[in-house]
Amino acid sequence: MGEFELIRRYFLPVSEAGQHPAVLLGPGDDCAIQRVGEGQDLVFSVDTLVEGVHFPEHYSPEKLGWRSLAVAASDLAAMGADPVCFTLALTLPQADPDWLANFSSGLSSASRSFGLNLAGGDITRGPLALTLQVHGTVPVDSAIRRSGAKPGDLICVSGTLGNAAAALALLDLEFPTTEQVELLEHYHAPQPQLLLGRALRGSASAAIDVSDGLVADLTHLLGASGVAGAIDVGCLPLSGALAAQREDAINLALYGGDDYQLCVTIADTALKALPDAIRKQLTAVGRVRTGAGLVVDGGSAQAQPGGYDHFGSE
Amino acid sequence: MGEFELIRRYFLPVSEAGQHPAVLLGPGDDCAIQRVGEGQDLVFSVDTLVEGVHFPEHYSPEKLGWRSLAVAASDLAAMGADPVCFTLALTLPQADPDWLANFSSGLSSASRSFGLNLAGGDITRGPLALTLQVHGTVPVDSAIRRSGAKPGDLICVSGTLGNAAAALALLDLEFPTTEQVELLEHYHAPQPQLLLGRALRGSASAAIDVSDGLVADLTHLLGASGVAGAIDVGCLPLSGALAAQREDAINLALYGGDDYQLCVTIADTALKALPDAIRKQLTAVGRVRTGAGLVVDGGSAQAQPGGYDHFGSE
Numbered sequence: 001m002g003e004f005e006l007i008r009r010y011f012l013p014v015s016e017a018g019q020h021p022a023v024l025l026g027p028g029d030d031c032a033i034q035r036v037g038e039g040q041d042l043v044f045s046v047d048t049l050v051e052g053v054h055f056p057e058h059y060s061p062e063k064l065g066w067r068s069l070a071v072a073a074s075d076l077a078a079m080g081a082d083p084v085c086f087t088l089a090l091t092l093p094q095a096d097p098d099w100l101a102n103f104s105s106g107l108s109s110a111s112r113s114f115g116l117n118l119a120g121g122d123i124t125r126g127p128l129a130l131t132l133q134v135h136g137t138v139p140v141d142s143a144i145r146r147s148g149a150k151p152g153d154l155i156c157v158s159g160t161l162g163n164a165a166a167a168l169a170l171l172d173l174e175f176p177t178t179e180q181v182e183l184l185e186h187y188h189a190p191q192p193q194l195l196l197g198r199a200l201r202g203s204a205s206a207a208i209d210v211s212d213g214l215v216a217d218l219t220h221l222l223g224a225s226g227v228a229g230a231i232d233v234g235c236l237p238l239s240g241a242l243a244a245q246r247e248d249a250i251n252l253a254l255y256g257g258d259d260y261q262l263c264v265t266i267a268d269t270a271l272k273a274l275p276d277a278i279r280k281q282l283t284a285v286g287r288v289r290t291g292a293g294l295v296v297d298g299g300s301a302q303a304q305p306g307g308y309d310h311f312g313s314e
Numbered sequence: 315m316g317e318f319e320l321i322r323r324y325f326l327p328v329s330e331a332g333q334h335p336a337v338l339l340g341p342g343d344d345c346a347i348q349r350v351g352e353g354q355d356l357v358f359s360v361d362t363l364v365e366g367v368h369f370p371e372h373y374s375p376e377k378l379g380w381r382s383l384a385v386a387a388s389d390l391a392a393m394g395a396d397p398v399c400f401t402l403a404l405t406l407p408q409a410d411p412d413w414l415a416n417f418s419s420g421l422s423s424a425s426r427s428f429g430l431n432l433a434g435g436d437i438t439r440g441p442l443a444l445t446l447q448v449h450g451t452v453p454v455d456s457a458i459r460r461s462g463a464k465p466g467d468l469i470c471v472s473g474t475l476g477n478a479a480a481a482l483a484l485l486d487l488e489f490p491t492t493e494q495v496e497l498l499e500h501y502h503a504p505q506p507q508l509l510l511g512r513a514l515r516g517s518a519s520a521a522i523d524v525s526d527g528l529v530a531d532l533t534h535l536l537g538a539s540g541v542a543g544a545i546d547v548g549c550l551p552l553s554g555a556l557a558a559q560r561e562d563a564i565n566l567a568l569y570g571g572d573d574y575q576l577c578v579t580i581a582d583t584a585l586k587a588l589p590d591a592i593r594k595q596l597t598a599v600g601r602v603r604t605g606a607g608l609v610v611d612g613g614s615a616q617a618q619p620g621g622y623d624h625f626g627s628e
Binding site for chain 1: 344
């Protein structure tokens with residue numbers, strides 16, 4: 001199968017499944033074309049997933065299709081952006097029709113679910129790896145940056161934390177229990193918080209998505225904002241499944257990655273002014289302070305094990 | 315060296331070297347932000363280069379830095395776009411400071427030379443591969459697409475063809491001659507035709523960059539336009555170095571890839587109306603006809619060896 005036949009069979013259907021009116025020209029030319037409306041800015045982010053590093057070898061191609069776009073879309077959520085489109089650079093060891101059909105199916109589902117139109121890409125031969133770039137828009141000057149946290153703001157997180165990290169130990173189970181399946185879903189099918197991020201535009205002072213672990217990501221946010229923060233582990237939102245299965249649930253919630261929830265800072269008044277349905281999705285876990293560094297239950301978190309750093313072991 | 319230190323040391327300098335006012339927020343947040351001016355559309359393209367597939371093993375990191383951005387920028391040239399910025403997703407087997415410093419230096423040179431600002435990226439551990447996405451802008455509805463060729467248009471190419479393909483046989487020479495060095499430069503340091511592409515906006519009816527070989531790329535253009543074409547090999551522009559060194563220069567010019575020149579279609583009147591300095595950069599090699607397929611010197615080119623197709627051998 002040639003590269004063009006492969007694109008026609010497995011990737012044009014993805015592009016057609018998730019059409020977006022702002023994509024004026026999709027795959028097939030030297031470039032794609034996106035219209036960015038008047039008064040809007042383009043926001044974009046690129047993420048690479050490598051087999052054996054970011055996902056297990058022989059991982060389900062359907063889950064990989066979903067997960068790779070979810071991981072990338074989570075960065076749009078953290079900026080409060082409206083999703084528009086994405087590109088996919090796929091490196092494959094061989095063109096296996098079954099693998100491609102299942103990957104295409106998972107990617108199509110994610111594309112429709114997140115409102116991200118496949119606008120272009122590249123397919124090359126090599127060790128399995130994917131690079132996705134997602135595009136969104138925000139009204140001019142309204143993106144939620146990492147750098148806006150102010151002393152006195154609440155530190156809030158969405159959803160529950162630590163589930164995906166707990167799932168890592170369960171990936172090879174042949175017959176997982178119902179509670180284990182619940183944890184596994186957090187790893188296999190993360191839900192980028194696009195609607196929540198958008199709803200927090202203009203209210204949150206700063207945001208980051210929790211991809212490397214709460215302590216690691218919140219530390220980045222505080223550093224970018226030039227402030228300190230303190231969190232209370234008693235406030236960390238844990239799922240029933242995690243609390244029931246892992247004695248170290250708190251540690252997983254603090255240091256485990258792959259959750260793709262949002263961590264935001266927001267003034268008390270701004271939080272109170274949010275619609276109930278939005279406010280209910282957030283749990284306050286701490287507060288921004290003057291200074292530098294992150295304090296967890298009164299002790300410095302800086303020296304504790306951080307999130308995953310691909311080059312950190314050298 | 316951690317991922318963040320690696321970015322700070324080797325990639326922030328690249329970003330600072332090529333600043334562009336439309337990049338409102340560069341590397342360091344969840345997303346980058348680009349302002350797309352009123353009346354402008356965003357055009358973008360993604361390209362992956364894998365070691366051992368798109369460039370030789372142990373290839374010079376400085377040359378790789380230049381070449382990878384040049385290859386990507388060539389797609390902007392083919393749309394007639396004004397360059398703005400790019401993202402880099404880099405997968406590395408290890409963090410070698412010498413390699414990184416040289417790569418960063420080559421990438422900085424290309425960034426400044428092409429006017430493309432490094433706006434974001436991702437660094438992961440794995441087999442050496444690079445994915446670059448380039449962003450440009452065009453006035454609304456003025457991108458040069460592949461699909462606009464009209465019967466009667468001239469088929470023109472820029473520069474000379476076949477040099478990079480000839481260079482492939484010379485890559486391992488320890489002491490190349492002056493003429494061999496000239497050919498090698500075409501492979502190592504291709505020059506994306508950004509100024510020419512922009513100058514042809516509103517004049518050329520269709521364009522594509524010659525990355526896979528003239529016959530392969532022109533065939534794509536003709537197919538997208540729903541027309542046929544005929545080229546006369548006697549008209550193919552050859553460099554003196556190529557003509558002197560290779561008896562099969564014509565074949566290399568027809569089928570060799572990696573030239574990153576432009577192939578455009580343009581009406582005679584539009585060509586005559588171009589400024590001398592622009593028109594001189596183009597050589598007419600054939601003409602667009604009604605029908606389908608590409609004829610080379612009176613014979614069908616369709617069944618002849620095509621350009622490089624990564625999945626074509628299966």
